[in-house]
Structures are given as C-alpha cells and as structure tokens.
Amino acid sequence: MLNPKEDLQMPLYFYLEPEINDDPSMEKVDRITIVYKFIRSKKQDLAKLAKEELEKVRKNKLILREMRIKKKLAEGMTQEQIMEELGPDEEDDEEIKQLTQTIQNLKNMKSDESE
Numbered sequence: 461m462l463n464p465k466e467d468l469q470m471p472l473y474f475y476l477e478p479e480i481n482d483d484p485s486m487e488k489v490d491r492i493t494i495v496y497k498f499i500r501s502k503k504q505d506l507a508k509l510a511k512e513e514l515e516k517v518r519k520n521k522l523i524l525r526e527m528r529i530k531k532k533l534a535e536g537m538t539q540e541q542i543m544e545e546l547g548p549d550e551e552d553d554e555e556i557k558q559l560t561q562t563i564q565n566l567k568n569m570k571s572d573e574s575e
Contacts, residue, residue, distance in 0.1 A: 472496065479527050507566035514559040521553065 474494050480486055525546065532542045 477524055479524060479531075482527070482531065507563055510559060510563045510566055514556065514563065517555060517559060521556070 476492070528546060529542055532545070533539075537545070
C-alpha cells in the first residue's frame with residue numbers, strides 16, 4: 461500500500477511474438493496500444509488469478525507453436541527438423557514453470573494465513 465506522495469517502481473514488460481507480422485488479422489494494424497489497470501481488492505484470490513493466467517499462457521503458446529509448425533512445414537522442413545528447432549515442450553518452458561511456482565507459493569501463503 462502506498463501513501464500519498466510515495467512512489468514505487470514496478471516495471472512492466474510486454475513482449476510481442478515475431479509471428480504477429482505473419483498474422484492475417486493484423487494486416488491493417490499499424491499501432492498497438494497496451495492498457496493496464498491496478499485494481500484494489502481485499503478478498504482477491506491471487507492463486508485463482510495466477511491459475512487462470514497460466515491457462516491463458518498455455519493456450520497462447522500452443523497456438524503460437526502450431527503457427528510456427530505450419531510455417532516451417534510450408535517452408536519444406538521435415539517434422540523432425542521442426543521439432544529439433546522449436547526446442548523444449550511445455551514442461552520445460554520457463555514461463556510456465558514460473559507461473560506454476562507462483563500458484564503453489566500463493567496457495568501456501570493462503571493456507572499459512574488460515575492457520
């Protein structure tokens with residue numbers, strides 16, 4: 461909680477996948493505006509929010525992986541070459557590991573508070 465005239469640096473990073481350039485639905489887009497808002501909530505279930513975010517990340521990564529595979533197949537690569545180039549599957553993905561750990565930490569905090 462911040463008091464009046466206090467400040468807090470909270471860097472946010474936004475990353476756009478390079479495939480955005482190949483997405484037909486983005487053909488006429490020449491500007492992207494990112495908007496975010498902090499919402500105060502005393503009873504917010506952070507573990508639930510993190511779990512929902514994890515599901516969104518998993519879904520988006522799957523869509524992106526499928527797009528990359530289709531593009532590489534069209535370029536003439538074999539399935540084996542593609543899998544070698546794309547690298548680790550979901551279990552080895554660092555972002556998913558971090559979100560999973562965050563969910564577990566939040567659940568642990570919640571159970572500690574209720575004791």
